[in-house]
Amino acid sequence: MTTAQEEIQQSKGFQSEWHKLRVNLLITNGWLKNLIKDFLDEYDITQQQFNILRILRGAKGEPLSTNDLSDRMIDKMSDASRIVDRLISKNLVRKNPCPHDGRKIQVFITDEGESLLSTIDAEMDAFDAKFDALSIEEASTLNQLLEKLRG
Numbered sequence: 001m002t003t004a005q006e007e008i009q010q011s012k013g014f015q016s017e018w019h020k021l022r023v024n025l026l027i028t029n030g031w032l033k034n035l036i037k038d039f040l041d042e043y044d045i046t047q048q049q050f051n052i053l054r055i056l057r058g059a060k061g062e063p064l065s066t067n068d069l070s071d072r073m074i075d076k077m078s079d080a081s082r083i084v085d086r087l088i089s090k091n092l093v094r095k096n097p098c099p100h101d102g103r104k105i106q107v108f109i110t111d112e113g114e115s116l117l118s119t120i121d122a123e124m125d126a127f128d129a130k131f132d133a134l135s136i137e138e139a140s141t142l143n144q145l146l147e148k149l150r151g
Contacts, residue, residue, distance in 0.1 A: 039127050043120055048078045049087055053117055056093060056109035063106030065098070092116060 014020035036047050045053070055072045056064060064072075070080040084107055087093040092113035098104035109117075131139065 035127070035130055039123075040120075043116060044090070045092075045116070046083075048073065048075055048083050049092075050120070051075070051078075052080065052083055052087060052107075053092060053109060053113050056107060057114060057117055059109075061108075063096070063098075063108050065104045065106065067104075069107060087113070 014023065033047065036050075040047060040050055051073050052069055055069055066080040066084055069084070070076070070078070073080065084093060084095060084105075088095065090112075091110060093107055093109055095105045095107045098106050134142065
């Protein structure tokens with residue numbers, strides 16, 4: 001196990017436990033993003049594209065606008081319109097003008113998008129094994145603490 005201090009090769013201690021926590025969360029965020037990126041590279045999609053596909057699958061066939069997608073995305077700084085266009089070029093989603101409001105676009109997941117998610121889901125257990133260092137109880141506690149931290 002590498003400590004946060006070792007990870008960033010810092011010779012002096014942290015200013016406080018809160019400072020150490022902030023750095024630890026940033027290190028862990030980077031670690032997890034890299035794990036997810038490497039995992040999704042095998043399927044030729046990005047984390048943001050994966051997030052949009054999962055959001056659309058969760059809509060159960062109902063269309064969502066790019067604004068709806070932006071609101072639901074984990075990475076709020078993502079450009080949902082640009083990501084949707086990339087997913088269209090991969091034939092994983094399609095979009096149509098909204099029949100009620102011509103200014104809006106409705107986005108749907110395609111059968112190919114559903115199939116890709118099913119393939120990824122089948123491999124997700126192997127990916128989740130990265131978290132085996134924690135027991136179910138520890139994972140539950142950590143989830144509660146992170147949710148508490150976000151308020």
